[in-house]
Amino acid sequence: MGRFVVLIEFKEFSMDEWSEKGCAYGGALGAERIQKHKRIERSFDDCSRCIDSSRLAKHNIIAVGINTYLAVVEWDGLDDEHLIIVPTQHCSSSIQLDENVWDEMRLWRKGLVALWKEQNRDCIFFEMSRHVDSNPHVYIECVPLEQEIGDMAPIYFKKAINECEGEYMDNKKLIETKDLRRQIPKGFSYFAVDFGLSNGYAHVIESHDHFPATFATEIIAGMLDLPPKKWRKRETDEMSKQKSRAEKFKQLWEPYDWTKRLKNSEATSSAGSSSSSSSKR
Structure with a gap:
């Protein structure tokens, strides 16, 4: 042939x-x-979240770590201390982060829990990872709550998640998270919430039309008895108010700022290198 x-x-x-x-x-x-x-x-x-972006609201940044930073939100939040933890480099969800970045985000959480505990307050952390195919920049929202409200938060969220998106779904509605990054497949949209440093809940979003972006903020606003304008639309607040919130929180955060140890360590290392170079001469 x-x-x-x-x-x-x-x-x-x-x-x-x-x-x-x-x-x-x-x-x-x-x-x-x-x-x-x-x-x-x-x-x-x-992107307005990447650390090198010209669109980043740098005046809202509280502190910068190695791979992440902490900032107050630019909108009128659920509390004056409504914050976000953000990776410096672009990534669309927590489950796609490298292990060292994920661990660093946990450091911010530990510091915030300690700070708010001193104020006799609880706190909640949540991530809304929607439309991951459009490659948004992930961030974790952090909201302090009065202790008695924080105690009730898991009940409110469990009920809301179990009632969301209709009756028939391909995935389990409520996932009790022990290790989020191993429980949600990469590439899926999802919502996740943690209560302080305790385990929380997650939900795989199957229909964006039936799972609003305001899901968490609406629940928290209801718990705090806040008006609808606090959660319906996030409009950028006046610059003066943003700066005021950032400056106030920087003072509160200072005793818990683990990034200062990094800077001191770098300074010591640099001084040691200079001294070693001088002695060789």
């Missing part, structure tokens, strides 16, 4: 040309991948 030799003529295309001709040359899947890549690039360019 004879052999057939197929000659294929290759032609160089720009990214725009390739995206237009993707269906013809690479198939629908190729064009889809190119569009997804472009969306991801745009998400980096437009």
Whole structure:
């Protein structure tokens, strides 16, 4: 049987040309991948959470660690000490973070729990990881609560999660989290909540239309008896109010600021290196 030799003529295309001709040359899947890549690039360019972004509200930052930072929210939060813990580099969910970044985020939580305990307050941490395919920048929200309200928070959230998204779902509605990063598959949208340093709950979001972005804030606002404007729409607050909240919390945070130990350690290490270099001369 004879052999057939197929000659294929290759032609160089720009990214725009390739995206237009993707269906013809690479198939629908190729064009889809190119569009997804472009969306991801745009998400980096437009991100207001990345530490190097020109859009980052640096005046709201309380402290910066190695891979993460702590900041007050730029909107009128559920409390004057409503905060966010954010990885410095772009990542769309906690379950995709490297282990060292995840561990560092836990350090902020421990410090905040200790701070609010001194105020006789409890606290809640939650993550709303929606539309992960559009590559948002993940952050953990931190809200202090009066002790008696904090004691009731698990009951409120358990009930709300069990009643969300209708009756029939492919995934279990309520996941009692012991290790979130091993309980939720990567690439899934989800909601997760922890109560202080205790284990919490998670929920895989199957329908974004039936699981609102305001799910957690609406529950907390109800517990705190706050008006709907506190959770319905997050509008950027006046700059003066943002700065005032940040300055006040910086003073509160100072005794718990573990990043100062890092800076002192770096300074000591640098001084030791300089001394060693001088002695060799």
